[in-house]
Amino acid sequence: MNGFLSRAARHAALASALLAGAVAAHAQTDSPVGVWQTVDDHTGQPKALVKITDDGSGSLDGKVIKGLGANDQPDRRCSACTDARKDQLILGMTIIDGMKKSGEGWDDGHILDPENGKVYRCKMRLEDGGQKLEVRGYLGISLLGRSQTWVRQQ
Incomplete structure (x- = not known):
């Protein structure tokens, strides 16, 4: 027994x-919390890994954790940045901040493009059962911007 x-x-x-x-x-x-592979707008090739985390208050932030391909240079700096990130290492840099849940996606945050140093408003939404993340950076209104599709890493 x-x-x-x-x-x-x-x-x-x-x-x-x-x-x-x-x-x-x-x-x-x-949720977008996790590690995502970004793509280069010009080549369509993998560019970096970004880790999105919840800061504990429901706000999401994203940090570059690895460069891929030609961007795999640990000493690369954001020379084009004009804020406190000027000349800081891109590896370990927070490039997404303040994303809040809004309807079917996340909104009200910002995203930095380390290539040109510009900060854009940002929207994100999950696709393909949470395996893809559409990230849209824009100025003013969402129509004036560009989108990328990031792929979740396991």
């Missing part, structure tokens, strides 16, 4: 762990 109970307890623990993992995986695809 003891063998049966311990086997049942093991099965219950396994089922509980699998359910918790499924819930965590589902929650991850409902």
Whole structure:
């Protein structure tokens, strides 16, 4: 009988762990929190990895954690930046800040383009079951801007 109970307890623990993992995986695809591969607007090639985190108040921020391809230069600096990030290392730099949940997406934040040093208003929304993130940087109104599709990294 003891063998049966311990086997049942093991099965219950396994089922509980699998359910918790499924819930965590589902929650991850409902939010942009995670690591994303960006693309170069000109070449369409992978450019960098950006890690999006929740600051604890529901506001999302994104930081460059790795350059890819020609951008894999750890000593690369934002020479075009005009704010406090001027001449700072791009690796480790926060390029997205203040994103808040708004309807089906996230809005009210900003995104920095380290290539030209400009800061744009930003909107984001998940696509393809949370595996892609449409990121739109714009000036004034959303029609005046450009979008990129980032791919979630596992």
